[in-house]
Amino acid sequence: MPVTGLPAELIIRILSHTPIQTIISLSLTSLALHDLITANENTIYHAAAKFHGFVQTPQGSPASQALEREIRKCGMTGWLDDVRSWKELCRRHFLLEYSWTEKLGDCDLPVKFLWPSTLSRVYQFAIDRLEHTAICSSISGGLIVAAIDTGEQLWQLPSDYVARYAHIEHDHGFLIFPRGHDHLEVWRRSTDHFSPESHLPSWPHPSQIAVSPYAAATPEDDSLLPAELSDGDNFKPKLSTPLRGVYLPFALLPVPTRARVFCLAHPYLVAASETTKRAYIWDVTHATLIRMVDISMPSLRILDRTYSIDTRAGFSVICWTRTLAVYQGIAAEESPGSLPEVIFAMDWEHNQPAALRREPPRSSGVRFKDAERSKASGTTTEQPSYLQMGKTLW
Numbered sequence: 001m002p003v004t005g006l007p008a009e010l011i012i013r014i015l016s017h018t019p020i021q022t023i024i025s026l027s028l029t030s031l032a033l034h035d036l037i038t039a040n041e042n043t044i045y046h047a048a049a050k051f052h053g054f055v056q057t058p059q060g061s062p063a064s065q066a067l068e069r070e071i072r073k074c075g076m077t078g079w080l081d082d083v084r085s086w087k088e089l090c091r092r093h094f095l096l097e098y099s100w101t102e103k104l105g106d107c108d109l110p111v112k113f114l115w116p117s118t119l120s121r122v123y124q125f126a127i128d129r130l131e132h133t134a135i136c137s138s139i140s141g142g143l144i145v146a147a148i149d150t151g152e153q154l155w156q157l158p159s160d161y162v163a164r165y166a167h168i169e170h171d172h173g174f175l176i177f178p179r180g181h182d183h184l185e186v187w188r189r190s191t192d193h194f195s196p197e198s199h200l201p202s203w204p205h206p207s208q209i210a211v212s213p214y215a216a217a218t219p220e221d222d223s224l225l226p227a228e229l230s231d232g233d234n235f236k237p238k239l240s241t242p243l244r245g246v247y248l249p250f251a252l253l254p255v256p257t258r259a260r261v262f263c264l265a266h267p268y269l270v271a272a273s274e275t276t277k278r279a280y281i282w283d284v285t286h287a288t289l290i291r292m293v294d295i296s297m298p299s300l301r302i303l304d305r306t307y308s309i310d311t312r313a314g315f316s317v318i319c320w321t322r323t324l325a326v327y328q329g330i331a332a333e334e335s336p337g338s339l340p341e342v343i344f345a346m347d348w349e350h351n352q353p354a355a356l357r358r359e360p361p362r363s364s365g366v367r368f369k370d371a372e373r374s375k376a377s378g379t380t381t382e383q384p385s386y387l388q389m390g391k392t393l394w
Contacts, residue, residue, distance in 0.1 A: 003030075003033070004030065004032040004033065004036075008036060008040075011033075011036060012036075012040055012043060012044060015037070015044050015047065015048075016044070016047035016048075016051065017047075017051065018048070018051070019048075019051070019052070020045075020048050020052065020090055020094060023037065023044065023045075023048060041085065041086070041087055042063055042064075042067075042085060042086050042087075043063065045085070045086035045087040045089070045090050046063045046066065046067070046086040048086075048090055049086055049089060049090050049093070052090075052093070054089070054090065054093040055070050055089075063086065067083075067085075067086060067089065070089065071083055071089075079092065080092060121138050121139045121140050122136045122137070122138060122139075123136075123137045123138055123139045123164075123165050123166070124136070124137045124166070124167060124168050125137075125168075126168055126169070126170035126175075127148070127170075128170060128173075128189070128245075130173070130189075131189070131191070131244050131245060132147065132148045132149055133145050133146065133147055133148060133154060133244065133245045134146050134148055135168060135170055135175060137162060137165070137166040137167070137168050137177065138159070138162075138164070138166075139164060139165055140159060140164060141158075141159030141160065141162055141163060141164045141166075142156060142157060142158055142159035142161070142162050143156060143157040143161075143162045143166070143168070143177065144156045145245040145246070145247070146245070147244070147245065154244060154245030154246065155245050155246045155247065157211055158211065161211050162177060163178065163179075163180075166178060167261070167262070169262065169263060169264035169269075170264070171264045171265060171266040172266035172267075173188055173189035173191075173192045173198075174186060174187070174188055174189075174250070174264060174266065174284050174285075175187040175188070175189075175247050176262065176264050176269060176284070178262075179252070181255075181258045181259075181260075182254060182255050182257075182258065183252055183253060183254055183255060184252075184253040184255060184259075184262060184269070184271065185208065185249075185252060185253075186249075186250040186251040186252070186253060186269075186284060186287060187208075187247040187248060187249055187250055188200075188202065188247060188248055188250040189246075189247055189248075190243045190246040190247060190248045191243045191244070193248045194243065200250075200285060200286075202248070202249070202250045202251060202287075203250070203251045203252075203287055204248070204249035204250060204251065204252070205249065205251075205252040207252075208249030208252060209249055212248055212249050250287065251287035253269075253282060253287060253289075255271060255273075255280065256273075256276075256280060256289075256292070257273045257275045257276050257278075258273060258274075258275050259271035259272060259273045259280065260272075260273075260274065260305070260306050260307075261306050261307065261308055261309045261318075262309065263309045263310050263311045263316075264284065265311040265312055266284065266285075267283050267284055267285045268281055268282070268283065268284070268311065269281070269282040269283075269284045270282075270309060270311050270316060271309075272295060272306050272309045272318050273306075274305055274306045274320070277294060277295055277296035278292050278293065278294060278295060279292070279293050279295050279309075279316070279318075280292055281293070295318060295325070295327070305320060305321050306318065306319070306320055307319045307320065307321065314328060315327065315328055315343075316328075322347065323345070323346065323347055324345070324346045325342055325344065325345040325346075326342070326343050326344040326345070327341065327342055327343070328341045328342075328343050
């Protein structure tokens with residue numbers, strides 16, 4: 001039975017759960033569906049706007065009133081001033097998405113899902129791009145891993161194990177969060193643990209194993225996959241996808257002194273202490289403390305409470321209550337006593353930079369390689385016209 005043989009109400013209902021690209025394709029390939037979509041344009045594109053998360057319309061709210069409300073909401077920017085239909089509103093959002101991604105046709109628009117109520121009290125989250133999962137800590141304690149595509153809860157650690165307002169770091173499959181003030185927990189993505197190509201020796205603490213859904217295992221011994229160590233269903237990995245979103249205990253790192261802030265930039269884990277004015281650097285893949293460096297700066301006011309640290313591409317930024325400093329060479333395998341170079345420092349209390357400011361070295365990061373290659377060859381990449389895209393797709 002062809003789709004066009006179905007009742008119109010059922011077809012419209014089906015289209016309300018269909019991406020915009022598919023609706024346009026159906027309209028272009030079937031005359032009957034084109035007529036149906038045109039006759040019910042506002043209803044169908046209103047549903048598409050909700051499907052992609054462009055708008056949030058309360059239940060029972062008329063489509064016309066909802067459209068006016070969305071236009072007024074963006075009144076200060078003016079980019080929806082001449083919108084008169086839901087199709088046009090979808091087109092504007094569609095082009096806006098691709099203006100950010102600088103692509104057309106080879107990536108999907110975001111789709112909004114209703115996540116479980118357990119994620120309603122999220123404090124921090126990290127995205128695992130490989131497994132398409134969100135790792136979330138909670139303001140009430142605990143840690144949850146959920147699938148981005150469906151919102152399904154894949155795994156969790158209990159609220160009496162992960163502290164309230166826990167800071168989390170994730171990079172290359174390693175998950176870091178604090179235990180009290182004197183330890184950092186290291187967990188690793190189970191898919192990496194059970195893969196012979198990426199398996200690493202681990203040193204889990206018994207208290208970590210006690211809350212883990214898997215026993216300590218090696219790639220050669222898959223009889224322990226999965227080993228159900230808890231009677232609670234929430235702690236067991238799903239049998240349909242037994243590894244996705246599940247993390248295994250890797251190590252428990254003792255911190256020499258209280259370190260409130262830490263950052264993971266694989267393979268380095270950097271923690272800053274306001275007590276000793278030192279930064280501690282671990283090689284997280286071997287769970288080894290490799291370096292301690294002095295981060296005090298006599299030229300500035302007394303450093304007080306540390307609030308944040310970030311380490312990327314050889315540079316580290318540490319922020320205190322009224323002081324910010326950029327270091328070069330903190331996360332580097334040098335002698336334990338060597339000092340990192342301070343390339344910029346700012347005392348916010350006096351609202352002026354310190355005298356030690358100098359021009360940082362030019363970066364040779366990946367993001368500049370394509371531009372340099374084009375410049376050397378004398379070629380340039382012409383950016384597509386989004387107005388032309390709109391005419392082509394709509």
